[in-house]
Each structure stands twice: as C-alpha cells, then as structure tokens.
Amino acid sequence: MSQAQTVERGERPFPPEAPAIVLDHVNKWYGTMHVLRDVSMTVAQKERVVVCGPSGSGKSTMIRCINRLETHQEGRIVVDGTELTDDLRALDTIRRDVGMVFQSFNLFPHLTILENCTLAPIWVRKMPKAEAEELGMSYLRRVRIPEQANKYPGQLSGGQQQRVAIARALCMKPKIMLFDEPTSALDPEMIKEVLDTMIELAESGMTMVCVTHEMGFARRVADRVVFMDRGEIVESGTPERMFEHPETDRLKGFLSQILRGH
Amino acid sequence: MSGTAQIDPVPATTGATAAPVIEQRRPAAPTGGPWAWARLNLFGSWWSTAVTLGLGALIVLWGVRFVEWAFVHAVWSVPYNASGQPQTAACQEARGVGACWAIIADKYRLILFGRYPYEEQWRPAICIVLFIGLYVVSAIRRFWRRELFLIWLVTLAVIGVLMWGGVLGLTFVPQDSWGGLPITLILATFGLAFSFPLSILVALGRRSTKLPAVKLLCVLYVELIRGVPLISLLFMASVMFPLFMPDGVNIDKLLRAQIAFILFAAAYLAEVVRGGLQALPKGQYEAADALGLTYWQKTGKIVLPQALRLVIPPLVNTFIGFFKDTSLVLIIGIFDLLTSGKVALSEPVWQAFSTEIYVALAVIYFAFCFAMSKYSRGLERELGRATRR
DSSP states (O other), rough: HHHHHHHOOSSOOOOSEEEEEEEEEEEEEEETEEEEEEEEEEEEOOOOOEEOOOOSSHHHHHHHHTTTSSSSSEEEEETTTOOOSOEEEEHHHHHHHHEOTTTTTOOOOOHHHHHHHHHHHHHHHOOOHHHHHHHHHHHHHHOOOGGTTTTTTTGSSSHHHHHHHHHHHHHHHHHEEESTTTTTTOOOHHHHHHHHHHHHHTTTEEEEEEEEHHHHHHHHHHEEEEEEEEEEEEEEHHHHHHSSSSSSSHHHHHHHHHHHHH | OOSSSSOOOOOOOOOOOOOOOOOOOOOOOOOHHHHHHHHHHTSSSHHHHHHHHHHHHHHHHHHHHIIHHHIEEEEEEOOOOOOOOBEEEEEEETTTTTTBHHHHHHHHHHHHHTTGGGTHHHHHHHHHHHHHHHHHHHHGGOOOOOHHHHHHHHHHHHHHHHOOSSSSTTOOOGGOOOOOHHHHHHHHHHHHHHHHHHHHHHHHHHTTSSSSHHHHHHHHHHHHHTTTHHHHHIIIIIIIIHHSSSSSSOOOOOHHHHHHHHHHHHHHHHHHHHHHHHHHHHHHHHHHHHTHHHHHHHIIIIHHHHHHHHTHHHHHHHHHHHHGGGGGGGTTTTHHHHHHHHHHHHGGGGGOOOHHHEEEEHHHHHHHHHHHHHHHHHHHHHHHHHOOO
C-alpha cells in the first residue's frame, strides 16, 4: 500500500510533498488493555490537527507514539518519511525534527530558562554556544519572555513555563510540533497566553498535532479535528463540521459534556 | 491590637498598576526575648521546670567533671630518665582524676605516622597536608571544572612518590611500613573517589531496561556485596585472595584491602544513587528524550545533576560511615590510625591510658566527619538556592 493511498484528506488542497506523519493501523496494548485500536491517520505538511476525546481515550498515548516515548506493537508509523522502528539512528533523526510540549511543562529545574533552550541545540545539533544563545533569545522574544532568560523555571508562573517549553522545543527548529494537553495544568488566567503563542505558531505554518480540549483554539487554527474514544478514531473532519454536525453519538455526547463544562 | 479586617480579601492581581485595597503592613514583631522563650519552653509547668532543673544540674555536673579531668587536673608532660624512658608516676597518681595527655605528647608521631621510618616522617606529614588541601580545593565550587581532575591526578601522584620514595633521592619505604593517618586518608580518599563513579554506573545499570544482562549483573553485584559484612570481604581480600593467585604474583595487602573497600562502598552508594534516580519525575527523562538527547547526554546533563542533588544527605551519610569503616582494616593488620593508636598503647608504661588515646583518635575522626557534614549542608543550601521558588 503506498502512502498516498492511506491519506485521508481534509478540505485543503493536498500539497505534493510526502505527508508529515502517517499512522497506519497502529495497535498498542498496556498488558492486556487494548489502548490504541487500529488507529490510522495522516497529517500533511503544514497541517494543524487537533485531537480530542474523553480522558483515557488514548489520545495522549497516540501522540506519544509519534516520537516514540511510547512504542506501538502493531502497524506502521512514518514520520517525515522515516519509519519508527527499533533503529536508534532513525529515532534520533525523528526526535530531532519533532518538538514536543508536555502537560506538565517538564522544564529542567536545575538550568536557567536560556540554558533550557540552548541545551539541545548545543548538544544535539552541535551548535556553537554563542549561536545557540542567540537562537534561544530570539525564540524567548517570540514567546515574549526574554527578560526571564536568566531565571530558573521555579521562579516563573505556569503559563510562562509552558511558553518557555514551547520556545525550548522550537530551538531545535522542528518540522513538526506535538502538544500533549499543553493548557490542562494551567490556571484559567494563564491559558490564554499559551494559546496565543500556539496560535501564532500555527499561523507561521508549522505542522502541529495538538491534544487539547480548547475548542476555541480548535475552531480558530485546526484544519482538522480528530475525535478519539476508547482507543480508536471515531470521527474526524473540519472543526465546523465536527462541532456543528457531529455524526456519531459518541462525539455528540462528548461535545455536550465539554460544552456543559464551559 | 485589633484582630479584625487584617486578612487580605482581594486575590492578588497580576497587573502592576492595580493598587491593593488594603495597604500592606509588616507582621507583628515577635514578643519577648530569650527569657520569654525560656519561660514558655523550659519552665512552662512544674513538671517541665523539674526536668529542666534536673537535666541542667546533670549537664553542669558532668561538664565540670570533664573540664576538671581534661584540663584542670591533667598531666601534660612527664619527665624522661637518662635512657629516654618516660617516668609516668605523675600520670599514675592522677588516674581517674586527671587526664594523662603526656601519652599523646610522647606517642603522637607513632599515632599519626605508624611505623614509618622516624627520620622520614616529614614525608607522610606533607601527604596529610596535601590530602587536606585536595579536599579543600575540591570543596570550592569555583574549581569544579575539568582541571580539577588533573589536580587530583598530580596530587595523588605526588603523594605516591612521597610515601614510596625510591626516586629523587628519597629512600624507598615499603608499603608495610606505612601507617597512621595517611593510611586512613588513602583508604578513604581512593575508596570514595573510585567507588562513587562506580556506584553511579551500577545504579544506572540496575535501572537499565534495554540491557537485561547488565541489569542482572548490577543487581547481583549489589546484592552479593551488600549481603556480606565488610570484615569478611577484608578477610577474603587478605587471606583467600592470595590462594587463588598464581605463584609469584603478589598484590600488596593495602591495595587488596583498598579494592575490597571500593567494591563494598560502591554497592551501598549505588543504592543511594538509585534512590535519587527514582525520585526524579518521569517527565524529565521524557523531555530529554523528546529533545533528541542521547542516553549519556541525558544522564550527564539532566538526570545526574538533579538526582545526585536530591541524595546529598544520604550520600554524605554513607561517606561518613565509610570514612570511619576504614578503621576495620585493623583486623587484617593494616596499620591505619586506629591500629597505630592501639600499638601506642602496647608499651607497658602507657597501658593504663587508653582513654586519652581514644579521645585523641575520636577528635581526629570527628574533625574529618564534622567537616564533611558541615560542607554537605552548605552545598545543599547553595545548590538549592538556584531552584528555590
């Protein structure tokens, strides 16, 4: 089966390049629990995909499989033309090109904000220190916290920490960004500053896969929304179609719960 | 003082321009002084007063008796007869009432340097100074860079040359003539300098998920070594090990004890380090992985700096324990500080004054251990400062 045939398309015209991410009948189990069931999905270059679903639906597991923080047991995952296998060289290439932002920020608390940003460019990309620092500062300016560069993560608010985490990932100049519930651990007044940063990033043409419950964000930037439940992809489509005309009862139920919560 | 309306009811706002509704003020100054504190804590009730008075009386009584024994009635020196024999009559007379520090004055060189040739004892003396200098330099964070490794190599080489001699016009002194404090410092310094890195490797190996053979090896190592007393390892090193060596191959006894000591300490330290590795949140490993850091970059830059900082208290605890455990080499006849103290007591005229010797030895051990403990607390504070909220 060629990759082009597995591509299920959204509404945008399909660019000629190879897709950024292909998940092809991916299955995963924790022990005997079947957490990913035949998940197939293709993300095109520069496409912004929002993954939503109730907790325990496997959306975080799926996104973590894309840079192999979790391993899948069946099926194929191809990222930027490289298939994820046990081959460590391939994994290094993929991780270099895929940035990830976590729910709990996971900044390195013993390093300053700037050091958090320059660590990987210096050690993984072998960039000279001065150049890495310049790069780090430019991304810190982009997420609007250059003045915090010499502080430690513990001295920053949650929203600031998450913006640093985004800058840290961007410093590796990734082709794809993965967001695993980036605003779920934040106080309400800090969610906006992080979402604004993400919107800006989306508008710059970054390929993004976001696990999030922020429906406003999905409506604004997503090319496609994917709804997962109990380990499988139930429904996917444009945000307008998904939110206004959900087809399945599971999505309808989920949406009504989400909306009631807001 | 009115207790009303002092609680800030307005949630803190992030905007710098929003003026607080209630002016900020300082907390009430603590009342009283040491006297008020004592009244509250020491004389709060008749029972507490009684305990305070009783314990206070005991402390004063013992304190006075100790000062009398150690200083007031102490004998600081004794006369020597024509053949150089110490005349200990004054000490015998003061027994039980005053300390006989004359034994320390008479024997300090034996205690500090053991049987090292008397005229050459300046060499181990310099070694002791070098060791202490090495500790001090290593303790200063400003010097924590690659060159420090070089300083260690050079200093240890100089110490080796001084102790052995045989070059640069120094007479050769075989290892079995060494003794006293240098032996203790050699065992402790080499022991911890080698066992600490080894323990990190073992701890990492034990947590390895990708190399089951390495993991098994590390588990076996820790469990086997930890399962036997240090003394039995020292016996094995000194008695059994030579039996398994081919004829003519003879590794010196101190080295064998040193290796046994390193292996033993590493097994304990490995478990301490593993505790630190486990305490680190999983997210730290994942963030490092997601950035594409290799295993050793992740370990060296992210995991160990945090994990080791977490375990400074138990690490230093183990260090202090092993510094004192070096004295167990007494059992296999290596002449460390404690052994030389015992040998000093073997002379008939001094035999009755073991308390003084042991007090002196305790002071030396205490000085080193207390310095370690004090330093580690300072280090914790200093390293904590950066990440404190």
